[in-house]
Structures are given as C-alpha cells and as structure tokens.
Amino acid sequence: MDDLGDSTRCVHAGQPAAVPGQPLAPGPVFAAPFHLHPKGVESGADGYGRMDSPSRRLLESAIGELEGGDCLVFGSGQAAINALLMTVLRPGDTLMMPSDGYYSVRIFAATTLAELGITTVEVPTAGPYPSMDGVRLVLLESPANPGLDVVDITRVAPAAHAAGALVAVDNTAATPLGQRPLDLGADVSVASATKAISGHSDLIMGYVATRSPELLAGMTKWRTLAGGISSPFDAWLARRSLSTLDLRLRAQTANAAALVEVLLADPLVTGVRWPGLPSDPSFEIASRQMRRIPGIVGFTLPSADHVEQFLRHSRFVAAATSFGGLHTSADRREQWGDSTPPGFVRLSCGIEDAADLVADVQRALSATRAG
Structure with missing residues (x-):
C-alpha cells in the first residue's frame, strides 16, 4: 500500500x-x-x-x-x-x-x-x-x-x-x-x-x-x-x-503554521519552537527526514501566572496534558517535573478553523499582556 x-x-x-x-x-x-x-x-x-x-x-x-x-x-x-x-x-x-x-x-x-x-x-x-x-x-x-x-x-x-x-x-x-x-x-x-x-x-x-x-x-x-x-x-x-489520521494531521499542521506567526510577533512570547519553522534549530533535519511536521508548538511566557492567565482568557485552548487530539490544548510542562522554565507551554493544535484559533490566541495573549 x-x-x-x-x-x-x-x-x-x-x-x-x-x-x-x-x-x-x-x-x-x-x-x-x-x-x-x-x-x-x-x-x-x-x-x-x-x-x-x-x-x-x-x-x-x-x-x-x-x-x-x-x-x-x-x-x-x-x-x-x-x-x-x-x-x-x-x-x-x-x-x-x-x-x-x-x-x-x-x-x-x-x-x-x-x-x-x-x-x-x-x-x-x-x-x-x-x-x-x-x-x-x-x-x-x-x-x-x-x-x-x-x-x-x-x-x-x-x-x-x-x-x-x-x-x-x-x-x-x-x-x-x-x-x-x-x-x-x-x-x-x-x-x-x-x-x-x-x-x-x-x-x-x-x-x-x-x-x-x-x-x-x-x-x-x-x-x-x-x-x-x-x-x-x-x-x-x-x-x-x-481512518481520519491524515485529515486530522493536515488540519493540525496547518494550524501550527498559522499560530507560530502569531507567537513570534507577540512581545510576551519567547523561545518559539516548531520544526516546520525555517528559523528552528531542527528545521534542516526535519525537512530532510520527515514527511510532515506535527501540529505541536512550544513557547515560553514570562511565568506560570502568565500561562494561567493565557489559558483563562482563551476560548478554544484547553488546559490539558497529552496532545494530538481534536481540541487545541496547552500544557505547562514544568508542573509535571519536566526540566523546562515555569512558563514553558507545549501547545497541541486541534482541528478548529485556523482563523478562529488565531483570533482566539491573539485575544488571549493581548488580555494576558494587559493583565
């Protein structure tokens, strides 16, 4: 096959x-x-x-x-x-x-x-x-x-x-x-x-x-x-x-590609990671070795409190561990004992419409900055 x-x-x-x-x-x-x-x-x-x-x-x-x-x-x-x-x-x-x-x-x-x-x-x-x-x-x-x-x-x-x-x-x-x-x-x-x-x-x-x-x-x-x-x-x-794995992965990857641009442009966000990003340290190997890039994005906010506010202000990003599901979710990994900064977020893109997801993340980041 x-x-x-x-x-x-x-x-x-x-x-x-x-x-x-x-x-x-x-x-x-x-x-x-x-x-x-x-x-x-x-x-x-x-x-x-x-x-x-x-x-x-x-x-x-x-x-x-x-x-x-x-x-x-x-x-x-x-x-x-x-x-x-x-x-x-x-x-x-x-x-x-x-x-x-x-x-x-x-x-x-x-x-x-x-x-x-x-x-x-x-x-x-x-x-x-x-x-x-x-x-x-x-x-x-x-x-x-x-x-x-x-x-x-x-x-x-x-x-x-x-x-x-x-x-x-x-x-x-x-x-x-x-x-x-x-x-x-x-x-x-x-x-x-x-x-x-x-x-x-x-x-x-x-x-x-x-x-x-x-x-x-x-x-x-x-x-x-x-x-x-x-x-x-x-x-x-x-x-x-x-049976729907390909369809789901396509939507998740497309959403990740859209969201990284939002994250890169926001002054509150640092350390954006996605192997599909040309500036990412893993881009060269990923481009050569992988057939597609998963819809998982990493980024860092200034503190755990900032992550909490971001999640509170978001309509579509659920606070949840695991990844790869239909719903967009975010997990603050340091809470589980991972050696990451307190504000590091692993965001798993779901299959929502990209425009809706982008607008939601922009609103949540803006409200977090204001707070």
Whole structure:
C-alpha cells in the first residue's frame, strides 16, 4: 500500500477482504474467553483475550502497514516502551536515552532499571552523541517531547549498529505518516497511540512495531505475561479513529503554521519552537527526514501566572496534558517535573478553523499582556 496516498492507506490499512452482506468495517469482538474445541486449544484459534483478540489484531495489522513492520498494541504508551526495555535489557546492560525525552520513561530508567543493575546514559536529542561502545539499546525520541528537537536517525542508527546496539525511536509526535523509523534504520518504532493515532482524547493505548521476528516474539511474551493489553473496545475505537489520521494531521499542521506567526510577533512570547519553522534549530533535519511536521508548538511566557492567565482568557485552548487530539490544548510542562522554565507551554493544535484559533490566541495573549 506504500504507493497509495495517506488517507487511502489510513482508511484501508489492515481491513479484511469485502464480504457481501457484511459491514464495511468489522465491529468490536467482546470476549475474554472463547469457545474451545472439546479436545483442547487449537493452533491459530482464539482462546483467551489476554493472549490475543480479533479486534486487537485488526488494529495491529493497520498500524503495522503504516509503520512498515509487525505491530503489537499495548494498554498504554508506557506499557509499550516498558515492554521494549524489559525485553531487551538485562542486568549490566547500558541504555542510552534522551535527556529531554518523555519524563515518565526517564523516571522508569532512574528507578526500576537502575534497581535491576541497568546503567542509563542520557544524551540531548540534538546531540552531540558520545561513543556507543558497550551500549545495548539506543532509545531516541524525535521530535522530542516536549522540547521538539529532532535527531538525525539516519546518522545515529548506523553508528549504534556498528557499536552492536539496537535502536528504538519514540514516534509518538511524528506518527507513521510523519516518519517511518524502521525505514530510517531503527529496529523498533514505539509510540503512545493515546495521542494522534486515536486522536479523540478518549482512550489510552500504545504500540511497538518492528521487522525483527526475535524482538517481536520477546515483546509478545512480555505482553502476555505482564498483561499490559488494551481492551477490545479500545482497539476498535482506535482503528475507527485511524481512518481520519491524515485529515486530522493536515488540519493540525496547518494550524501550527498559522499560530507560530502569531507567537513570534507577540512581545510576551519567547523561545518559539516548531520544526516546520525555517528559523528552528531542527528545521534542516526535519525537512530532510520527515514527511510532515506535527501540529505541536512550544513557547515560553514570562511565568506560570502568565500561562494561567493565557489559558483563562482563551476560548478554544484547553488546559490539558497529552496532545494530538481534536481540541487545541496547552500544557505547562514544568508542573509535571519536566526540566523546562515555569512558563514553558507545549501547545497541541486541534482541528478548529485556523482563523478562529488565531483570533482566539491573539485575544488571549493581548488580555494576558494587559493583565
């Protein structure tokens, strides 16, 4: 399907062949146990929902087509990345990961992994990258959350492989329509499907994608034994939402392009970040590596109080964590323990009309300045 357009791929990825009299898209299959043959479980037949589920397989097939590998869906993005880490790493191993990446993964590394005797080396997404000799896994995040730096995967992945390390990329912000890490040299693509993949801010989910049968088998075993699975209904909702991913991303990216001009022009705002901006430090790599830029913008107001006033005065920008949904939202990241200034805002553009969103942000900034 790689020769087709993005919307066509999103609508048809993983869908079963048409059957007269059946719906265009399968409904959810609600089952924990399934009927077994009286003689016992049969190979290839569903037996228990924790091990496998028809609704989950349809979603995995669809995401796998978009990512270009085999996919496993988990109950959250954290569960997905933990499965990767716990499958690959052993006591005495070294993990290289971004110092500016998702804070919960850094906490997991500093606590659980450290207690297991696994060493963590933190490196800024933008580099420079030290020697990878002795590293078992290089975890990248591009664009990084929340700072939006971009790493040159095509440069880092070969260096890691030459040192004997595996490479995984957190593809949450970009989505497989923005970049395909497996095509760029990564061994694993991991993401929170809570964000743009599902896109309606109504479920929690994550996934991994890989072309390695060994890694896939290991993470499948971990998922089965650890139990970090998604429900059939959540899997069905995510597959239904996936069909509009291209349409949603187009609107979000267009809104981000419009809003950065407003932010750059406002005297109260500093540190505007968006990889699609020609002046952004990540613009050159993003332009070369990514197929589209996500609708996520970073900027800084003078203080946490200024952020509060901005959100109070805005009609359409909701105060909310997470990103990639239909509604425009803003999150003051320092409140969660991210090492960002108190006034740093990660703004996730929704699909509102650009003119309405621009006018709303201008009004909110003007009222914040006046206050």
